[in-house]
Structures are given as C-alpha cells and as structure tokens.
C-alpha cells in the first residue's frame with residue numbers, strides 16, 4: 491500500500507514502485523495544514539489496516555510525520571534506513587554509516603506497525619504490471635488540528651532537471667575556486683542534459699546554495715553518471731554519491747581519494763579539461 495497525494499502521474503509512480511493499492515490524502519493534509527492533519531489521517535489508516543511496516547521518504551515532511559506518528563502510536567521508528575528485513579514480528583534495518591563503510595543494524599521488536607524512514611535511492615523501483623487501485627481518503631480536518639497554518643510559500647527557482655531525478659550529475663568542489671567558475675559546470679550539464687551539484691566546501695564558501703549539496707548532510711543521488719570535478723572524495727561526500735552507476739573524476743591530484751571510487755578518472759586541471767570536454771561533446775552532438 492502506498493499513501494500519498496492524488497494525481498494521475500502519481501498513480502503511475504505508485505505502479506512503478508510496485509504498489510498494489512494506493513490511498514490518497516486530500517491536498518490539504520500536508521501542504522497547508524502542517525503535520526497534524528496528515529498524522530491524524532495516516533494514524534487512522536494504520537489503525538484500520540495494521541500494516542507490518544510503513545515506509546516514509548527521508549524528506550522534511552516524511553521525518554516530521556514519522557516523529558509525530560511514533561509518539562502518537564507509541565511505536566518505534568528507525569531513520570536513515572538503507573535496507574530492511576521482516577523477521578517474524580520484528581524488523582531488522584540496516585543503516586549505512588560513515589559513507590557506507592559500516593552497516594549498523596537496528597531492530598524494532600515491539601508488536602504493531604513499524605515506521606521506517608528510508609534513505610533516497612535505497613531501492614530499485616519494481617514495476618507492478620497490474621492496475622493500481624486508488625482509494626481517496628479525506629484528510630482529517632478537525633479544528634484542533636489546525637494549530638499550524640501556512641503563512642507563506644517561497645518557491646525556489648530551479649532550472650533543468652532536479653538533482654534527485656537527474657541521470658547525469660555534474661558536481662563541483664573547492665577546486666572550482668569561486669562562484670563564477672560554476673558556470674562551466676552548468677555549461678557541461680546543459681550539453682549533457684544533467685544537473686549541477688556541489689560538495690559542502692563549495693556550499694560553505696557561499697558559491698552555490700545548500701540545495702545543491704551532495705553528501706551526508708546534503709542530498710543523496712544515484713545517477714547513471716556522476717562527475718566529481720575538483721572534489722577530493724571525503725567520506726561525507728562519498729556517502730551521497732557512492733552508489734552512482736558510473737563515477738567520472740577530474741582532479742589535478744592523482745592521490746585524491748575519489749579516484750579509488752571512480753570508473754573513469756582524468757588527472758588534470760579542471761579549467762583546461764572541462765572546456766575541452768564541452769567542445770568535444772558539442773562536436774559529437776553537432777551542437
């Protein structure tokens with residue numbers, strides 16, 4: 491069973507993720523009313539269906555909802571889950587630590603529904619060929635649940651594909667040396683149809699916004715191709731991109747740790763290599 495907002499494309503998404511049945515909350519549940527109406531509604535669905543496990547995205551909304559549900563239902567929750575196994579009445583969850591160099595195991599043993607907050611890209615989507623049965627569920631709307639009101643909504647302008655969904659991610663680090671130089675990564679991303687990311691060093695320096703940060707305290711991505719450009723490969727960065735299908739590194743230091751994780755590496759000055767790469771791709775694409 492999947493729980494989410496209504497919409498035709500979301501029905502398709504549910505089928506893609508292997509769901510057989512999907513329940514939709516009214517738009518108001520999460521968008522406008524904060525966590526309380528959503529928690530009330532999902533708590534009701536849990537009482538009704540008593541699922542063994544409920545999975546949540548590791549997003550602000552997902553974490554907010556799970557902490558509320560965990561307290562309300564007095565049931566355990568595990569965050570940052572990379573994998574899990576159902577064992578009789580318990581759930582054993584694997585939590586990758588230190589850039590997935592270690593795997594911690596946490597077990598929830600109390601009876602009842604277990605809540606797991608799953609790291610992005612932890613599982614490959616599994617296609618369900620059968621039509622998905624969508625059931626609309628009205629969002630709880632009691633007055634007492636309206637303690638939190640949305641005052642304003644700020645939309646962050648985004649160009650190109652989102653980092654989380656991009657098949658190609660071009661990330662830059664301290665080696666870029668400044669904000670303006672990120673323009674060459676944007677140009678590379680444009681010719682390849684990819685999205686631009688960054689290391690924390692570049693974010694902390696104020697060159698790019700936090701929304702572009704990849705790593706332990708940023709986003710986790712799993713594209714087909716990840717370009718690490720002027721990035722050394724600290725364990726905290728690796729934890730956000732190590733599972734990419736192919737990793738391509740451009741770094742002037744042949745000893746940079748990121749090379750150990752790369753499928754393809756170029757030792758050289760990024761300010762020489764990247765423009766040449768862009769030219770060659772343009773030529774081959776006839777741009």
Ligand SMILES: Cc1cc2nc3c(=O)[nH]c(=O)nc-3n(C[C@H](O)[C@H](O)[C@H](O)COP(=O)(O)OP(=O)(O)OC[C@H]3O[C@@H](n4cnc5c(N)ncnc54)[C@H](O)[C@@H]3O)c2cc1C
Pocket residue numbers: 662663664665666688689690691692703704705706707708709719720721722723724725726727730740741742743746758759760761
């Ligand atoms: C609790 C905690 C959480 C963290 N979370 C994150 C996180 O989410 N994401 C993250 O990225 N980091 C995170 N960090 C920081 C992390 O430890 C590193 O400091 C950071 O990733 C380094 O970024 P960098 O690789 O861009 O910089 P550096 O380590 O300074 O590497 C720069 C690289 O650029 C290369 N270079 C320089 N000039 C050129 C050139 N002209 N051409 C080619 N290559 C060049 C250098 O050889 C070097 O390898 C975290 C740290 C802590 C303690």
